[in-house]
Amino acid sequence: MNKLELISTLKERANLTKNEAAEVIKIFFDSLSDSFIKGERIEIRGFCSFHIKKYKSYTGRNPKTSQKVIIPPKRLPFFKCGKELKERVDY
Structure with missing residues (x-):
């Protein structure tokens, strides 16, 4: 959908x-x-919840050139399925 x-x-x-x-x-x-x-947590009872996961900066590697690259810190939303939704999907 x-x-x-x-x-x-x-x-x-x-x-x-x-x-x-x-x-x-x-x-x-x-x-x-x-x-x-x-940065708030979102909860929709029975359906799902979202929270923000924070990542620190780290040193990565460019796969094409093998050069080291500094990856900046970031925040990403994460979805967690609610109990009622799990039961409806897996009936």
Whole structure:
């Protein structure tokens, strides 16, 4: 399922216009992104949780030239599946 399919499903089930459904999805994803930027943990009970994992800087290697390269520190979001979702998928 992609974003457009999600908007169509919301439109049909909630009896919204396409623009209203698109705005709801935009608000949802913008809220998630804002929380990630702040470094907050996101939990949707029964479905999933996200947390930000921080990586320190380290020395890597360019595979083409074998030169050493400094990899800057970074933060990445991680998804953890909820118990109810696991049970629904693995029925």
